Amino acid sequence: xxxxxVRRVRGRQRVKHWLPLTRLERPSVVRSTLSPQAGRGKKxxxxxxxxxxxxxxxxxxxxxxxxxxxxFWDQTPDATGTYFGSLMSGLQVTILLALCAWFxxxxxxxxxxxxxxxxxxxxxxxxNAYIEMFRNIPLLxxxxxxxxxxxxxxxxxxGIWIKQLRNGPFIAAMLGLGFYMSSRVAxxxxxxxxxxxxxxxxxGTAIGLTTWQTYRYILLPLAYRIIFxxxxxxxxxxxxxxxxxxxxxxxxxxxxxxSMQEFSFQVFEAFSAAAAIYLVLSAVVTxxxxxxxxxxxxxxFNEGK
Amino acid sequence: MPMITIEKVSKWYNPQFQVLKNCTTAVxxxxxxxxxxxxxxxKSTLIKTVNALEPVQAGTIMVDGLNVTxxxxxxxxxxxxxGMVFQHFELFPHLKIVENLCLGQTIVLGRSEDAAKAKAMKxxxxxxxxxxxxxxxxxxxxxxxxxxxxxxxxxxxxxxMLFDEPTSALDPEMINEVLDVMVELAKEGMTMxxxxxxxxxxxxxxxxxxxxxxxxxxxxxQKEDFFGHPRSxxxxxxxxxxxxx
Amino acid sequence: xxxxxxxxxxxxxxxxxxxxxxxFTLTLTAIATxxxxxxxxxxxxxxxxxxxxxxxxxxxxxxxxRSLPLVLVIFLFYFLMPYVGxxxxxxxxxxxxxxxxxxxxxxxxxxxxxxxxxxRAGIQSVPRGQVMAGYAIGLNYREVMRHVVLPQAFRNMLPxxxxxxxxxxxxxxxxxxxxITDFLGAASKVAQRDGRLTEMYLFAALVYFLICFTASFFVxxxxxxxxxxx
Numbered sequence: 001x002x003x004x005x006v007r008r009v010r011g012r013q014r015v016k017h018w019l020p021l022t023r024l025e026r027p028s029v030v031r032s033t034l035s036p037q038a039g040r041g042k043k044x045x046x047x048x049x050x051x052x053x054x055x056x057x058x059x060x061x062x063x064x065x066x067x068x069x070x071x072f073w074d075q076t077p078d079a080t081g082t083y084f085g086s087l088m089s090g091l092q093v094t095i096l097l098a099l100c101a102w103f104x105x106x107x108x109x110x111x112x113x114x115x116x117x118x119x120x121x122x123x124x125x126x127x128n129a130y131i132e133m134f135r136n137i138p139l140l141x142x143x144x145x146x147x148x149x150x151x152x153x154x155x156x157x158x159g160i161w162i163k164q165l166r167n168g169p170f171i172a173a174m175l176g177l178g179f180y181m182s183s184r185v186a187x188x189x190x191x192x193x194x195x196x197x198x199x200x201x202x203x204g205t206a207i208g209l210t211t212w213q214t215y216r217y218i219l220l221p222l223a224y225r226i227i228f229x230x231x232x233x234x235x236x237x238x239x240x241x242x243x244x245x246x247x248x249x250x251x252x253x254x255x256x257x258x259s260m261q262e263f264s265f266q267v268f269e270a271f272s273a274a275a276a277i278y279l280v281l282s283a284v285v286t287x288x289x290x291x292x293x294x295x296x297x298x299x300x301f302n303e304g305k
Numbered sequence: 306m307p308m309i310t311i312e313k314v315s316k317w318y319n320p321q322f323q324v325l326k327n328c329t330t331a332v333x334x335x336x337x338x339x340x341x342x343x344x345x346x347x348k349s350t351l352i353k354t355v356n357a358l359e360p361v362q363a364g365t366i367m368v369d370g371l372n373v374t375x376x377x378x379x380x381x382x383x384x385x386x387x388g389m390v391f392q393h394f395e396l397f398p399h400l401k402i403v404e405n406l407c408l409g410q411t412i413v414l415g416r417s418e419d420a421a422k423a424k425a426m427k428x429x430x431x432x433x434x435x436x437x438x439x440x441x442x443x444x445x446x447x448x449x450x451x452x453x454x455x456x457x458x459x460x461x462x463x464x465x466m467l468f469d470e471p472t473s474a475l476d477p478e479m480i481n482e483v484l485d486v487m488v489e490l491a492k493e494g495m496t497m498x499x500x501x502x503x504x505x506x507x508x509x510x511x512x513x514x515x516x517x518x519x520x521x522x523x524x525x526x527q528k529e530d531f532f533g534h535p536r537s538x539x540x541x542x543x544x545x546x547x548x549x550x
Numbered sequence: 551x552x553x554x555x556x557x558x559x560x561x562x563x564x565x566x567x568x569x570x571x572x573x574f575t576l577t578l579t580a581i582a583t584x585x586x587x588x589x590x591x592x593x594x595x596x597x598x599x600x601x602x603x604x605x606x607x608x609x610x611x612x613x614x615x616r617s618l619p620l621v622l623v624i625f626l627f628y629f630l631m632p633y634v635g636x637x638x639x640x641x642x643x644x645x646x647x648x649x650x651x652x653x654x655x656x657x658x659x660x661x662x663x664x665x666x667x668x669x670r671a672g673i674q675s676v677p678r679g680q681v682m683a684g685y686a687i688g689l690n691y692r693e694v695m696r697h698v699v700l701p702q703a704f705r706n707m708l709p710x711x712x713x714x715x716x717x718x719x720x721x722x723x724x725x726x727x728x729x730i731t732d733f734l735g736a737a738s739k740v741a742q743r744d745g746r747l748t749e750m751y752l753f754a755a756l757v758y759f760l761i762c763f764t765a766s767f768f769v770x771x772x773x774x775x776x777x778x779x780x
Contacts, residue, residue: 138720145752149752240617241619278618278622383688389686413693461688
């Protein structure tokens with residue numbers, strides 16, 4: 001896997017490996033299966049005479065895939081548990097990463113989103129610049145910058161300390177994903193506030209509220225309700241966007257499925273299990289958000305249908 | 306033979322909700338019929354069933370001797386002969402005013418571009434909007450847009466006109482410019498079915514008034530009878546609410 | 551902080567970065583956009599059709615694709631495609647499908663789901679009253695679509711389609727997971743070979759930023775120009 005190769009470079013550059021290389025990420029296996037030029041033969045398509053694929057097996061002739069749905073209960077090569085357990089721990093990381101990143105996205109997004117609706121022109125400019133910066137650079141590049149570049153740019157000791165953090169990849173992914181998503185949240189918040197009738201702001205001012213109070217008691221409670229559905233889909237995007245974090249070594253769900261595929265050779269079982277988990281996860285979030293939306297709805301304002 | 310015959314028409318949105326209940330009425334040639342009633346009474350739905358914009362589940366509707374309810378292939382042709390004006394104008398925002406007026410003429414009636422344009426300009430002159438021919442609908446006021454919408458119906462040389470609350474989306478000062486056009490039309494003998502709350506208009510030009518409530522035609526009377534001594538309680542209540550100021 | 555920056559490494563690798571890396575990134579973006587739009591239109595039409603089977607299939611396809619992370623789909627298709635190829639041409643062995651071909655198919659199928667949603671939203675954004683007004687002057691279904699609905703829907707859709715293309719352009723960087731030499735892949739290969747991660751990744755970020763920023767600037771201009779006054 002890419003992770004492994006990258007890490008070896010880092011190891012060479014710096015004094016020591018700052019993350020233990022588990023057996024799961026042995027460079028040799030990993031490299032051969034992933035690079036398109038090298039060894040697309042044996043490791044990926046093992047056992048040329050087994051089973052069937054999509055019912056096309058013609059009597060006795062051998063086709064190449066051997067289904068084995070029991071694979072989930074086999075032990076992983078590093079003997080820390082079953083493949084199922086490995087996927088579950090991946091799911092845990094995915095959820096945790098999504099939640100942490102969402103916290104950053106929501107807080108920063110709200111701040112920037114509100115700034116863009118203020119009367120002060122500099123606030124609008126700063127807000128716009130923030131959004132443009134985080135929206136126009138691919139997430140993967142932003143992850144690399146948080147992981148590889150930021151520690152280099154920090155003053156000496158701090159940088160070294162960060163590089164040696166055990167959960168460095170997780171923190172980098174959390175910051176990268178959080179700030180990336182915050183630009184999208186900010187755009188939604190601005191849209192929500194601007195969607196309110198102009199009279200609401202004036203009415204707030206008219207009864208003597210300060211700008212801050214107008215936001216706190218009138219504009220924001222309404223705006224958040226209006227943008228609840230798009231915010232839900234941004235949260236779902238956050239969950240999906242945890243997957244690229246595997247490139248900097250976060251062992252989330254897709255990474256676990258990937259390593260399961262590598263070691264068990266059960267390509268379809270591994271990835272369809274991961275796909276099913278993502279589907280369930282997004283279904284649960286969608287339903288949960290719908291219930292929450294109903295509970296927060298104001299009669300006659302945004303009850304929906 | 307009446308121009309429009311509506312016979313025992315019923316419509317359900319879903320099994321629980323019946324919007325039209327066994328409605329029967331007719332509009333003679335040259336007659337102006339006003340349909341009124343509280344909101345949600347089904348009057349807009351009723352008028353849309355006349356040119357089959359809303360399908361019905363029971364009953365028959367005849368326009369100019371043709372059965373609309375069973376018609377399939379010739380429906381566009383029939384609709385092109387029945388002018389319709391909507392509450393929210395529904396001009397096509399991506400087309401200029403004159404293009405709005407020409408679209409139906411060229412595509413449905415097969416008129417040449419020039420003939421269509423000449424006709425369009427004639428009708429625009431009639432509603433007093435020649436100067437706006439090259440503008441887009443969004444650049445006109447509500448009253449102007451609604452007058453264009455009437456012109457769009459008239460260029461098709463309709464045999465009758467349907468108006469679905471033509472003034473209720475307008476600012477008060479624009480209502481009269483639209484009503485004036487409608488009064489003019491009525492005077493020329495156009496057959497009209499008008500859903501409206503403008504009782505002044507009804508008193509001035511209507512021959513008959515139909516009062517609807519909860520999907521039923523509660524009252525169907527000559528104008529004088531309806532305003533003079535409405536028979537049903539519901540119509541009395543409605544009138545007293547609407548005319549109290 | 552930037553004192554020991556090695557600008558030369560960027561200068562040296564420019565031809566590699568653009569002639570190989572960016573060339574593939576742009577090719578992939580273009581192909582996935584064109585075919586994604588075609589496929590997406592078909593899916594949107596299926597979804598809006600009155601056939602329950604067709605619309606059901608379209609809904610499931612779109613929902614499935616939109617619930618999965620692109621990285622997972624890239625992996626899945628990369629490993630799946632040899633078997634699908636084998637099944638199609640009835641070969642005895644899995645067909646060799648290169649990573650490049652595989653990503654092109656993946657992105658096309660994946661983006662089709664998103665494009666179809668944009669199309670559907672565009673068509674449905676045209677108010678019902680407009681359809682009725684079209685019928686009322688005697689147009690038939692095809693004419694209403696052709697003269698009333700689609701011209702308006704297209705104006706609503708166009709900026710969103712371009713914006714989605716910009717997103718797609720950024721998403722192509724994910725082919726990195728298959729070790730493909732797209733722009734980011736090229737930058738990362740140089741970065742690791744020369745041990746110049748800081749320079750190369752910052753440069754990659756800058757290039758992506760300039761392209762996407764400029765493109766979205768033009769999309770905004772376009773949006774203003776073609777929007778309809780209501």
